[in-house]
Amino acid sequence: MTTRIRTSFAALIILFLPLAPAAAADHPWQITSSDGKHTLVFGMLAQYRAEWLVRRHAGPASRDLYLRRFRLIASGNVGEKLTFFVDTDSPNLGKSTAAGGKVEERIFFQDVILTYAFRPEVQLDAGLLLVSLSHNSGQGASSLMAVDYGPFSFLASEPTGSRFGRDYGVQLRGYLFSEHFEYRAAAFQGYRGPQSTNPLRYFGRVVWYPFGAETGFFYTGTTLGARRILAVGSGIDHQMDYTAAAADFFYDQPLGNGDVLTVQGAYNRYDGGTTFAQLPPEHVLFLEAGYFNRKSRLGPFLQLSERRFRDASSDSQSLRIAGLAYWASGHRLNIKLGAGRLRGGSPSDAWQVVLQGQLFIH
Numbered sequence: 001m002t003t004r005i006r007t008s009f010a011a012l013i014i015l016f017l018p019l020a021p022a023a024a025a026d027h028p029w030q031i032t033s034s035d036g037k038h039t040l041v042f043g044m045l046a047q048y049r050a051e052w053l054v055r056r057h058a059g060p061a062s063r064d065l066y067l068r069r070f071r072l073i074a075s076g077n078v079g080e081k082l083t084f085f086v087d088t089d090s091p092n093l094g095k096s097t098a099a100g101g102k103v104e105e106r107i108f109f110q111d112v113i114l115t116y117a118f119r120p121e122v123q124l125d126a127g128l129l130l131v132s133l134s135h136n137s138g139q140g141a142s143s144l145m146a147v148d149y150g151p152f153s154f155l156a157s158e159p160t161g162s163r164f165g166r167d168y169g170v171q172l173r174g175y176l177f178s179e180h181f182e183y184r185a186a187a188f189q190g191y192r193g194p195q196s197t198n199p200l201r202y203f204g205r206v207v208w209y210p211f212g213a214e215t216g217f218f219y220t221g222t223t224l225g226a227r228r229i230l231a232v233g234s235g236i237d238h239q240m241d242y243t244a245a246a247a248d249f250f251y252d253q254p255l256g257n258g259d260v261l262t263v264q265g266a267y268n269r270y271d272g273g274t275t276f277a278q279l280p281p282e283h284v285l286f287l288e289a290g291y292f293n294r295k296s297r298l299g300p301f302l303q304l305s306e307r308r309f310r311d312a313s314s315d316s317q318s319l320r321i322a323g324l325a326y327w328a329s330g331h332r333l334n335i336k337l338g339a340g341r342l343r344g345g346s347p348s349d350a351w352q353v354v355l356q357g358q359l360f361i362h
Helices: 003-024
Strands: 030-032 038-055 062-078 082-089 108-119 122-130 166-176 181-188 201-208 229-239 242-254 260-271 282-292 298-309 317-326 328-331 333-343 349-361
Touching: 122 181, 166 201, 298 333, 317 349
Parallel strands: none
Antiparallel strands: 030 038, 038 062, 038 349, 062 082, 082 108, 108 122, 122 166, 166 181, 181 201, 201 229, 229 242, 242 260, 260 282, 282 298, 298 317, 317 333, 328 333, 333 349
16 A cells, blocks of 8 residues: 555544544434424535546546535435435535646535335335436445446436436335335436427336345445345336346345345446437446455455447447445445556546545434
């Protein structure tokens, strides 16, 4: 480990560890009505990152110190059936730009989710919703096992006019057969076109859970031993001539000694057709695996992503990254170090080192 990395690692510990008591508390910022029927919970997610990018045969390395994510969160319930979740985001705040400046002064709504649960089998979500084509693209950022999502998990965002995988719409969601089966069916804005005349964007997903479902809106990247999950799912996303489909699995297995093994994988197929020519026919492969040692609170992880185009004249793109996480207080407080190699795309061939600290209070 170089002196720069050691210094940054120590700085992250100094920055985040004094906040551990607040992070460890359950809903430290909560307001409850006098009758106990209504609640309002405030929170935040901060991910501070140090990043080095070494381009092969392309001059000196680039270095960045920035906020990968900074989110202000509000959630709660109105009565027994209506819940809400709202958060803002300022992604990559302070990161350098191609012109030599920094990303500054941008904040927007990331998620706006209103859910009315008629019963567990029938729930209605409305607002600015994450389109969970696969398990990885449906995860909450606060529960990621690796440093970040797969680099190709949100390829449809720009063509469909979405923001980081989110689109405006309504979704039916439910859990059937004693919560062993999940369905999601949604209609989204998608790309509206001139005079907003385009057909809507339609989405569907089904998941089988042999050991019981995840019943929250967001999927987890690892429970760190809280429960056993096996999820086998499939999703489809369609608007006019564009179609994307996915098949995926997620396995989170607590072991007898308190350790945890986590594995997930996905195969995605994209074809923008004549609707989104910028999204050519292609295949995306994704694999992520990790191990959590409860005694040391350390967890090595590995993430492999590859993007292959059906046109043989187009080069494939890939990212292979390995790392180590220190789960000081689970998802609430952790530090992750990852190193990997990017091939294809921009930059065409580079080594990347990422050191990231997370504070999540909610």
